Amino acid sequence: MRHKFFKPYVILCGIGALTLQIGLSISEGFTFDIRLLVFLVLLIMNSHYRVISVTNANAFSLNFPLLFPILVYFGAPWASVMASVGLISLDELELEWPVFLFNRASLGLAAGLSAVAFQRVGGLTNLAIALPMALFVYTLVNHGLLIIGNYFRGNAPLEVGSMLLGSLKTIPASAALAGLFYVSYSHFDILGLLGAYFVFITVRSGAFLGHLESNYRVSVIKALLRAVYAKDPDLMAHLENVAYYSKRLAKACHYPIWKLNMFDEASYFHDIGKLDISDAILKKEGRLSRDELEEMRSHPLRGIEFLKEVPLPTTHKKMVENITGSHHERYDGTGYPLQLKGEEIPLEARIVAVADT
Numbered sequence: 001m002r003h004k005f006f007k008p009y010v011i012l013c014g015i016g017a018l019t020l021q022i023g024l025s026i027s028e029g030f031t032f033d034i035r036l037l038v039f040l041v042l043l044i045m046n047s048h049y050r051v052i053s054v055t056n057a058n059a060f061s062l063n064f065p066l067l068f069p070i071l072v073y074f075g076a077p078w079a080s081v082m083a084s085v086g087l088i089s090l091d092e093l094e095l096e097w098p099v100f101l102f103n104r105a106s107l108g109l110a111a112g113l114s115a116v117a118f119q120r121v122g123g124l125t126n127l128a129i130a131l132p133m134a135l136f137v138y139t140l141v142n143h144g145l146l147i148i149g150n151y152f153r154g155n156a157p158l159e160v161g162s163m164l165l166g167s168l169k170t171i172p173a174s175a176a177l178a179g180l181f182y183v184s185y186s187h188f189d190i191l192g193l194l195g196a197y198f199v200f201i202t203v204r205s206g207a208f209l210g211h212l213e214s215n216y217r218v219s220v221i222k223a224l225l226r227a228v229y230a231k232d233p234d235l236m237a238h239l240e241n242v243a244y245y246s247k248r249l250a251k252a253c254h255y256p257i258w259k260l261n262m263f264d265e266a267s268y269f270h271d272i273g274k275l276d277i278s279d280a281i282l283k284k285e286g287r288l289s290r291d292e293l294e295e296m297r298s299h300p301l302r303g304i305e306f307l308k309e310v311p312l313p314t315t316h317k318k319m320v321e322n323i324t325g326s327h328h329e330r331y332d333g334t335g336y337p338l339q340l341k342g343e344e345i346p347l348e349a350r351i352v353a354v355a356d357t
């Protein structure tokens with residue numbers, strides 16, 4: 001039912017964008033400058049690896065900073081046209097036409113209205129207010145149209161809250177980068193812009209590699225554990241459940257968001273010490289003898305020994321050790337191996353203990 005409204009919505013957005021562009025160019029003039037071609041190449045290069053579709057909400061992080069000098073020096077009509085035409089990747093040509101048109105229209109509207117907002121609050125004479133305002137309008141229009149488009153398209157609902165939080169978090173960085181591109185361009189012309197852009201891309205590639213490396217590490221750990229536990233799929237499922245519930249519990253406990261992903265590694269590792277316990281004890285049915293129980297209860301400390309061999313990043317290491325070493329401690333001090341009590345037990349270990357149970 002909703003799906004029926006997607007095409008009319010897209011056409012309406014397209015007409016809106018076109019009207020805005022024609023209106024702006026009549027009121028402000030529309031002169032061509034050869035530098036715009038360089039901007040166009042940068043915009044397309046930047047977008048090529050990121051297809052902006054109605055389900056991909058965070059694909060415009062570097063777009064606004066690149067549009068900002070256009071908006072300042074070439075005015076609102078060019079900002080709008082360049083966003084429509086430049087923020088495109090070759091993969092997008094394969095999208096169905098309504099989605100393609102929607103992307104062009106929503107970016108054109110977002111950039112055009114953002115440029116108008118920039119000028120309305122004083123432009124360059126009031127840069128400290130006008131720049132964040134332009135970014136805010138750009139983000140708001142883009143997100144707003146996206147949420148509505150997604151609703152009409154009948155896709156799974158976007159997580160609006162986390163999407164808005166995500167974009168709010170990027171606003172200071174985007175504003176700073178927009179400022180940097182603007183200053184580089186205004187002082188050193190197009191060469192300044194190119195220099196700033198490529199320095200930024202180099203830094204970002206480094207951060208991206210770090211992100212890839214962390215994903216890679218988690219997948220290697222999972223593969224390793226999967227191999228180890230191949231004979232006991234239930235145990236693997238248990239570890240995955242512990243990772244899943246730990247993260248949710250940690251989020252509910254207001255654990256710092258940037259540490260949440262560490263729960264993946266930490267939860268997969270928490271029982272790693274059991275690899276050092278003999279099968280006769282691990283798989284024994286019935287009660288364990290006192291000595292056997294003692295050996296079983298040594299798995300947290302054996303886990304920590306095991307972890308000394310694993311080259312985890314220092315930021316993760318402490319947390320993984322805390323979880324591995326203390327996930328059998330109990331709040332009333334009756335746990336093991338160190339009979340820690342209450343808040344002596346690290347929060348992450350208490351979280352995993354609950355998920356484990």
Ligand SMILES: [Fe+2]
Nearest residue numbers: 270271327328
């Ligand atoms: Fe355990």
